[in-house]
Amino acid sequence: xxxxxxxxxxxxxxxxxxxxxxRVIGYKKGSIPMATNPFAARTVEQARELxxxxxxxxxxxxYITDSSETIxxxxxGCDSRNIVTHIVENKIKRDQVYIIGVPCSGMVDKRRIIEExxxxxxxxxxxxxxxxxxxxxxxxxxxxQDYLRDCCTTCIKPNPVVYDELAGELVPEPEVKNRFAxxxxxxxxxxxxKYQYFTDLTADCIRCYACRxxxxxxxxxxxxxxxxxxxxxxxxxxETDIQTFHFLRAFHCAGRCTDCGACEEACPMGIKVRxxxxxxxxxxxxxxxxxxxxDQTKRPPLDTxxxxxxDDFIK
Amino acid sequence: MGNLIEHIGIxxxxxxxxxxxxxxxxxxxxxxxDITEKVRALGPNEKFKKIYN
Numbered sequence: 427x428x429x430x431x432x433x434x435x436x437x438x439x440x441x442x443x444x445x446x447x448x449r450v451i452g453y454k455k456g457s458i459p460m461a462t463n464p465f466a467a468r469t470v471e472q473a474r475e476l477x478x479x480x481x482x483x484x485x486x487x488x489y490i491t492d493s494s495e496t497i498x499x500x501x502x503g504c505d506s507r508n509i510v511t512h513i514v515e516n517k518i519k520r521d522q523v524y525i526i527g528v529p530c531s532g533m534v535d536k537r538r539i540i541e542e543x544x545x546x547x548x549x550x551x552x553x554x555x556x557x558x559x560x561x562x563x564x565x566x567x568x569x570x571q572d573y574l575r576d577c578c579t580t581c582i583k584p585n586p587v588v589y590d591e592l593a594g595e596l597v598p599e600p601e602v603k604n605r606f607a608x609x610x611x612x613x614x615x616x617x618x619x620k621y622q623y624f625t626d627l628t629a630d631c632i633r634c635y636a637c638r639x640x641x642x643x644x645x646x647x648x649x650x651x652x653x654x655x656x657x658x659x660x661x662x663x664x665e666t667d668i669q670t671f672h673f674l675r676a677f678h679c680a681g682r683c684t685d686c687g688a689c690e691e692a693c694p695m696g697i698k699v700r701x702x703x704x705x706x707x708x709x710x711x712x713x714x715x716x717x718x719x720x721d722q723t724k725r726p727p728l729d730t731x732x733x734x735x736x737d738d739f740i741k
Numbered sequence: 742m743g744n745l746i747e748h749i750g751i752x753x754x755x756x757x758x759x760x761x762x763x764x765x766x767x768x769x770x771x772x773x774x775d776i777t778e779k780v781r782a783l784g785p786n787e788k789f790k791k792i793y794n
Binding site for chain 1: 742745747789792
């Protein structure tokens with residue numbers, strides 16, 4: 427991963443020096459262990475602050491929309507798929523974005539590690555497939571593969587789908603056996619169990635909308651939850667209003683979500699927001715043979731009409 | 742949409758989608774009758790319901 431950091435810094439440095447781009451979006455070291463922040467470098471000096479490691483969990487495609495500037499982005503597989511979605515949805519032009527492709531070996535599940543260590547982490551470092559974590563109580567070397575985020579274990583595109591330059595060798599494409607196993611588990615429940623499951627899932631939601639703000643495809647100028655005329659959904663802590671928010675946000679992401687996991691990373695309450703979006707990913711995959719962000723020439727399936735539409739009510 | 746509603750635990754038979762032209766009055770009647778029967782069989786919905794105090 428350190429080689430990635432060096433490479434990203436040198437690419438970013440020369441792009442800024444030559445004036446090819448106005449800013450380079452990447453990650454910089456956060457203020458606590460196991461944290462990186464999205465960061466826009468505008469000068470060669472700032473480019474030296476860029477880093478890349480297994481804690482670069484946020485989706486950088488979120489920071490490139492609605493700009494007249496030329497922007498370089500360090501993009502993992504998922505970020506690159508969201509850049510494709512932005513290009514398809516006219517949020518940025520392809521020639522406006524310089525994609526520094528970062529082949530990804532998965533990001534580490536910080537929440538799980540903190541839970542297992544039981545106290546604040548004091549140090550985190552990685553060396554190839556191993557990560558060493560130190561907390562106030564203990565110090566351990568762990569296998570990175572065993573501590574990947576859930577969305578990384580079912581990732582179909584760790585390599586960027588589109589790039590102008592690579593920051594490292596492409597990684598082998600994984601064979602994911604059943605990426606929708608978690609959805610199938612819920613599908614097997616009866617209606618009452620399902621409803622109870624989702625009621626419990628969203629019970630802790632404080633409606634901070636961090637999931638929405640971290641999501642690259644949630645870019646509406648006024649989100650339906652913020653609208654006051656008409657007011658689509660109540661703004662308080664009412665259980666049904668909370669469920670409506672999660673339910674509708676997920677539906678707006680249908681056929682556009684790349685399962686990057688930024689929503690869950692951003693959630694301060696640890697709500698598994700992807701339990702909603704994953705179902706829609708499964709549906710679009712099964713009904714339309716579609717996975718978001720793979721093709722710059724095709725509109726998302728819910729955005730187009732085809733005579734082959736699998737739903738028969740519309741024919 | 743129907744699939745997602747079903748996924749969070751609302752019975753599939755409660756949700757109906759149909760394409761009816763303004764000239765298809767009889768089709769409209771048939772669809773509404775069909776919906777009413779199916780929903781009546783399920784009984785009142787107690788889920789995803791906002792209660793005002």
